[in-house]
Amino acid sequence: MASSPPAAPSNFLRDIIAEDVKSGKHGGRVQTRFPPEPNGYLHIGHAKAICLDFGLADEFGGHTNLRFDDTNPEKEDIEYVESIKNDVNWLGFRWDGLYYASDYFGQLYEWAIKLIKDGNAYVDDSSAEEIRKNRGTLTEPGKDSPYRNRSVEENLNLFERMRAGEFPDGSRVLRAKIDMSSPNLNMRDPVMYRILHARHHRTGDKWPIYPMYDFAHGQSDSLEKVTHSMCSLEFADHQPLYNWFIAQLGIFPSRQIEFDRLSLTYTMMSKRKLRRLVEEGRVTGWHDPRMPTLSGMRRRGYTPEAIRNFVTAAGVSRTNGIVELAMLEHFVREDLNKRALRVMAVLKPLKIIIDNYPENQVEEMDAVNNPEDASAGTRKVPFSRVLYIEQDDFREDPPKGYFRLSPGREVRLRYGYFITAKSLVKNEKGELIEVHCTYDPATRGGNSPDGRKVKSTIHWVSAAHAVDAVVRNYETLFSKENPDDVAPGQDFTANLNPNSLEVIADAKLEPSLASAAVANRYQFERLGYFCVDPDSKPGKPVFNRTVALKDTWAKVERKHKG
RNA sequence: UGGGCCGUCGACUAAUGGUAGGUCAAGUGCCUUUGGAGCACUUUGUCUAGGUUCGAAUCCUAGCGGCCCAGCCA
Numbered sequence: 100m101a102s103s104p105p106a107a108p109s110n111f112l113r114d115i116i117a118e119d120v121k122s123g124k125h126g127g128r129v130q131t132r133f134p135p136e137p138n139g140y141l142h143i144g145h146a147k148a149i150c151l152d153f154g155l156a157d158e159f160g161g162h163t164n165l166r167f168d169d170t171n172p173e174k175e176d177i178e179y180v181e182s183i184k185n186d187v188n189w190l191g192f193r194w195d196g197l198y199y200a201s202d203y204f205g206q207l208y209e210w211a212i213k214l215i216k217d218g219n220a221y222v223d224d225s226s227a228e229e230i231r232k233n234r235g236t237l238t239e240p241g242k243d244s245p246y247r248n249r250s251v252e253e254n255l256n257l258f259e260r261m262r263a264g265e266f267p268d269g270s271r272v273l274r275a276k277i278d279m280s281s282p283n284l285n286m287r288d289p290v291m292y293r294i295l296h297a298r299h300h301r302t303g304d305k306w307p308i309y310p311m312y313d314f315a316h317g318q319s320d321s322l323e324k325v326t327h328s329m330c331s332l333e334f335a336d337h338q339p340l341y342n343w344f345i346a347q348l349g350i351f352p353s354r355q356i357e358f359d360r361l362s363l364t365y366t367m368m369s370k371r372k373l374r375r376l377v378e379e380g381r382v383t384g385w386h387d388p389r390m391p392t393l394s395g396m397r398r399r400g401y402t403p404e405a406i407r408n409f410v411t412a413a414g415v416s417r418t419n420g421i422v423e424l425a426m427l428e429h430f431v432r433e434d435l436n437k438r439a440l441r442v443m444a445v446l447k448p449l450k451i452i453i454d455n456y457p458e459n460q461v462e463e464m465d466a467v468n469n470p471e472d473a474s475a476g477t478r479k480v481p482f483s484r485v486l487y488i489e490q491d492d493f494r495e496d497p498p499k500g501y502f503r504l505s506p507g508r509e510v511r512l513r514y515g516y517f518i519t520a521k522s523l524v525k526n527e528k529g530e531l532i533e534v535h536c537t538y539d540p541a542t543r544g545g546n547s548p549d550g551r552k553v554k555s556t557i558h559w560v561s562a563a564h565a566v567d568a569v570v571r572n573y574e575t576l577f578s579k580e581n582p583d584d585v586a587p588g589q590d591f592t593a594n595l596n597p598n599s600l601e602v603i604a605d606a607k608l609e610p611s612l613a614s615a616a617v618a619n620r621y622q623f624e625r626l627g628y629f630c631v632d633p634d635s636k637p638g639k640p641v642f643n644r645t646v647a648l649k650d651t652w653a654k655v656e657r658k659h660k661g
Numbered sequence: 662u663g664g665g666c667c668g669u670c671g672a673c674u675a676a677u678g679g680u681a682g683g684u685c686a687a688g689u690g691c692c693u694u695u696g697g698a699g700c701a702c703u704u705u706g707u708c709u710a711g712g713u714u715c716g717a718a719u720c721c722u723a724g725c726g727g728c729c730c731a732g733c734c735a
Contacts (some may be wrong), residue, residue, distance in 0.1 A: 231733095332728080334729095336664080
């Protein structure tokens with residue numbers, strides 16, 4: 100059972116849409132789109148945009164398209180479009196229309212011709228360097244290009260020849276004729292088309308010229324009759340241009356609305372930097388469970404419900420904030436608590452021998468699969484004379500407040516018996532090898548008939564029945580909340596957490612886990628949530644720790660140590 | 662420095678001129694065959710200074726602080 104999503108708080112996007120619907124704008128119709136560029140994998144930041152684009156449209160009975168903004172063939176690849184489709188679906192959303200900006204190359208070309216004929220666009224022979232120089236600066240206006248006042252005929256002729264592939268890359272561009280002295284740099288005769296003799300993953304070699312984002316995005320929205328085009332804050336300066344093209348072309352007036360991106364502590368959303376991590380081998384790939392990509396989180400064991408609930412709870416505004424990772428982890432635990440089956444697993448084994456338990460006896464103990472969900476039923480767990488418990492669950496010299504096993508103390512083995520530690524065996528180096536205990540046969544199942552209480556219940560696995568497993572524990576990829584907070588001369592890689600991955604080669608699992616299917620999620624009692632990694636082999640499962648359980652004792656101990 | 666956007670508990674976010682509320686985090690207690698979960702409670706906030714108003718987080722002015730923009734990337 101998935102957790103119920105938090106009540107959606109009001110936000111300015113919903114307010115705008117609600118008002119438009121109420122006033123009957125566009126006949127009350129709501130159409131949105133999610134427009135990724137297929138040049139990388141989707142991350143948790145995109146999940147916010149996806150939830151907004153799909154979620155808001157859905158709330159108002161509207162529709163959402165998935166549109167690939169594939170106007171830069173040099174960076175894009177079919178691999179990315181497939182992963183993006185997969186991730187959107189995994190998150191739980193279904194698009195109405197599937198489009199590509201490249202579907203519109205023909206129409207865009209026609210519209211460029213119209214702008215030229217109307218005297219609103221011109222071919223510029225300047226080099227990129229010259230264009231940059233003439234653009235001016237933040238404080239100084241730009242200068243008109245010497246090619247700005249070419250005749251319509253000449254512009255038409257040149258642009259048609261650009262399209263025909265007559266000119267080399269970078270030799271000319273088509274520019275909108277707006278205002279070289281605008282305080283908004285985007286309005287200083289922005290480039291509409293560049294020459295790029297590059298093979299496009301969908302249109303092949305058909306086009307030697309490609310439209311820029313600014314000459315594709317708004318028009319694509321318009322073609323799809325998008326009513327509310329939501330994008331991130333850094334595009335706010337592009338809105339006047341977005342509107343300008345729509346007005347000059349006299350086409351459907353889509354409206355752009357900007358919102359803040361999602362930022363999270365201890366990670367980063369920059370595709371460029373994530374790509375570096377992948378390419379430099381700092382992680383195992385885009386799917387590495389430490390990555391903030393949706394594919395990484397999926398492999399880590401995060402659920403789509405948890406991510407959606409988190410995104411909703413984090414909200415949306417126009418403020419640049421950074422959400423604490425702890426909040427995401429809260430929603431992951433909340434969701435998994437309700438759905439994950441409980442099992443017993445010992446990550447760092449310590450051998451326990453119950454001296455007064457019959458040598459060859461095995462008992463099948465009843466264990467509850469999920470205390471949050473009675474319908475999950477029960478299972479049998481074998482109990483025998485030699486067990487493993489967690490090394491952390493025994494202290495020869497227990498500190499104050501430590502309730503677990505220690506010499507002379509009695510604890511409960513979950514679903515098993517009360518046991519008391521009697522003696523220790525150490526190796527020649529003085530390291531603890533095994534603990535000899537006695538058990539109380541009257542406490543089977545974990546209850547004492549005399550009403551005797553123990554302060555602690557610990558988990559265990561029967562040594563003879565244990566399944567060996569590899570367990571990968573993850574910490575944050577970066578050791579600083581803000582990975583970009585570095586000393587001069589360093590970059591974000593200096594903040595990589597050297598302990599972000601801990602591989603445990605010899606964890607001991609209860610036998611029910613021998614055939615756990617890939618991607619299945621479990622709670623290892625008292626430890627955390629874990630899911631089965633695709634690297635698993637028959638008889639040798641590999642588990643990823645999704646998130647640890649809250650650890651009150653660790654907190655207490657930390658405080659005592661100061 | 663020109664333009665744009667934005668400043669509310671430690672974090673995120675509501676309050677649409679009329680009781681500053683919610684979630685996370687932190688803390689306390691209860692409960693517990695997971696030191697889990699759950700339940701109850703608690704702490705902390707409107708960037709500053711003026712102004713308008715019966716009344717300002719909200720409107721106005723100024724200041725301070727942050728983010729974005731000078732790709733033939735998106």
